[in-house]
Amino acid sequence: MTSFKKSFVKPFAHTTEQYTVEDSYWKKLTSPVLVKEFGPIDYVHFSQKLPYHFAVSCSARVQVYNPVTKVVTKNINKFKEAAYGASFRADGQLLCAGGEESIVRLFEVNTKSMLRQFKGHKAAVHRTFFTRDGLHIASFSDDKNVSLWDIASQHISGHYEGYHTDYIRAGCVSPVSSNIVVSGGYDKNINVFDSRTKSVSMSVNHEAPVESLMFLPSGSLLISAGGTEVRIWDVLAGKLLAKLTQNHKTVTALCMAKNGSAIVTASLDKHVKIYNVSSFQLSHDITYPSPVLSIDISRDDKTIVAGTVDGIVNITKRDTTLKHNSENKKRLARSEAIVHSDGINMTVPVMQPDQMAKFDIALRKFNYSQALDLVLIHAIAFKKPHVTVFVFDELCRRNGLVQAISNRNQKQLAFLLNFIVRYIGVRKLSKTLTHVASTIIDCYWDIFDSCTFEVRALLIKLHSVVENEILLTKRLLAIDGLVKMLLISSEVVPDITETQKSMKSILKNS
Template sequence: MAETQSIARTFPVKPKLKPTSANSSTPTLESKYWKSFKTPKEIQTPQTLVSSINSIVFSPTSPHDFAAAHSATVSIFSGKTLEPKTTISSAFRDTVTSASFRSDGRLIAAGDLSGAVQVLDPKSRVPLRRLRGHTRPVRVVRYPRVDKLHLFSGGDDAIVKYWDITTESKIYDLLGHKDYVRCGDASPVSDDMFVSGSYDHTVKVWDVRVMNSGAVMEFDHGKPVEDVIYLPSGGLVATAGGNSVKIWDILGGGKLLCTMESHNKTVTSICVGKIGKESGEEAQQYRILSVALDGYMKVFDYAKFKITHSMRFPNPLMSVGFSPDCSTRVIGASNGTLYIGRRKVKESESMELGDVGGFGPVEVPRRRVLRPSYYRYFQRGQNEKPSEWDYLIKKPKKIKVTEHDKLLKKFMHKEALLAALNGKNPENVVAVMEELVARKKLMRCVSNLETEELGLLLKFLQRYSTMPRFSRFLMGLTKKVVEMRAEDIKSSDELRGDIRNLKRDVEEEIRLQQTLLQIQGIVTPLLKIAGRR
């Protein structure tokens, strides 16, 4: 009955054992999306600047130029060509640490290590306002969401200042931090609210309408805060410090919602990235992009609380920015390298937009009319995909049947096993053995093997029993073969030698596994200690 049922089996037989690998998973659509940010080949972008890229900020207005703060310079790049557009250096006396575009993109404010805050015109590169008041280096400068007449700044003097740009005067000194103020962000829903982060591990929420009572909210990140941003809803705040990124619910009283600890070193910068186009349902899919000194960029879906993509760069990363139109991603490294990526646009999408990534209109080439005298006339439609109502007729592929498959079809079990063993392909041998197990004929074949044939089987077992992919199946078979053919093995010097070799290999594999476990026990605590730093 078993032989009758086995006729319906498909050939050729294939092994059921598959290698498991962490990298064998199919890439997700989101992973493909983030990998699509490539540097355009036709654009020669300068790769190395003078020093560490301290800040990257995009203009809120189209075509979304972006500014990189490095050394005593602010370099502005074109959002269309990604090439340097303007370089502002004469206005600064020391290293520029932070920059911010005004809501209309016409002015840019920047702070440096001298303690000054400059308001400049990117086109003329002329300083329009110089705000003096910080006694230590300025680390963060931000414009409000829409307000064009005010901005706030923070520095190593542990003070957050709120400025009136028109009069170059300070309106408020916001006190409360006990250490360097290194980061901050303006609320996306209110011009009167902003948030600041400090090396005293705290993040404070400020409202300029009620400054008499100090900060309206405060929460402890647990590590020196390197960056803090508002999320698009305005009710959540993300903080970065140590090797973690945390999400806080402001509307819920500063409740901690989630902690993401996927970096091995200090997270230096975070920003919000948006998947999809500017309009439509996809525009609501926001992600947090984080970069760290370990050289990794992580993409965090804070709606599902999971990491959706990770990318490695060769240098420690200091800053990250993502354009409002979802087309450009810029990462700044500690050695002055800018990793500028532009998302590839599909041809159909390019036709709808009328251009490709801002490089001008696309001219559709005219195709020559096909005539019977052309070779392509007879090959037309070969690569066309069928529509929904087409009937697709495929030519069946000829299956190559090996010798052991032919013997299995004829129920010549022992001959099929020997043919596979002589073929010296371990996958085919294991596949035949599994098929014989399904037919309940494997041990009968083993019992009928001659001495030389048994030696061939033992040599195969000795060679592949310790291979992780086959070990579970072959070790069980080895035990049964030795028990069944013990008398034959004792009477043959050659077979005894095969058994000794098999025993030696198994003992060596056991010693190797024990050594690896000991090494793992030593390394694991060290990795945990390193991750906490």
């Protein structure tokens, strides 16, 4: 007796990109911890020193979280109105923040005590940063001014006024020079200030209100975010290098990852996108349940914190344990056996038995109804529809389709009709499913009047879907005819012009 040849189900071609190293790196994310705050999360900033605490600016306070326990360790509430843009100094000991009160405040993180208040702005200060030497604070305000504050003397060491005509909501400082400060305003302009010359060394137009600015670690490339675009600028040459246009809503925040080799962007379209610095190509995408206002990633890439418009602090850890490696080793151990021969270890692959699908076993026993039941479960029908359609094809080939479809209860019939309604419009499946739908109508024609409301509704929906597909096909055929006419006319026109030219030459010669 010959053995039964198991079915070969040809899967659909995958249109998605191949699984990359970046996907493997960023998909090791654990379930997020969600912390509810009292308002939208304005800004998130990580300390550069272990254990990489992060500060969250929200409502009228700044809270410092522990990334391990994910609880608040310091609560700085010295603000009467909203606090904005709290950021750590490089040593993690000091923290500066702006606010709606137009005052720049300096805090000691461990004691939560306020060390300095810098007064001089006339409107809200949305972003504050320590310069590279840690001796000055750069502040960016809605009064359209940029100021540099000397921490020791508590006086202004640099003031830039008249360079912007609208609110300044974005800014950054150079990672390689204590004298370079960059501001981005809602007037779409980006200005690079040099405190040594007290003037603007570079000015470019982002062509959209600027929401965030960031230098790459080298200090020669500047990243700006505004509108739906992220732009990369060469600071030395003062020209645009690239545009990242993957978002369809405003990009609100920028940060770095992987030791400066990845650019991370957050947007109101609920997506956080990660780009490779070397190619500026999108390498990974993380989706959040709400629009993202702020984001930052710890220096070791183990913690990702995103703040959303609905006041949720989303804390996600990246799993860096050897769990995946151990799983791979176990999988390899199951597939291989070690044979000891004369003191030599030889790895021999274990021959796995040829597994047969459950529906193949049912088809082998000519149990067509059971074979159809096995591929009409939700996990197969709506996740691997090509497998279900393959069984339909096999049943048609065996003349067993009527036997498999007949004598089904109302629930099974509704599930079958739901599957056909969903996939009858798919080009690769439509031919088989049209035949199956016709067979169902022939088998159950006499009992449709007594069927449940759900079955009758699905039949009406099936009728509507088929009519829409017919109408679409007619329109496509009409368009195809028009295109062919245009192609034919485009081929004829050159011949006519050549004929006209030859006739003109004949007339001239005559």
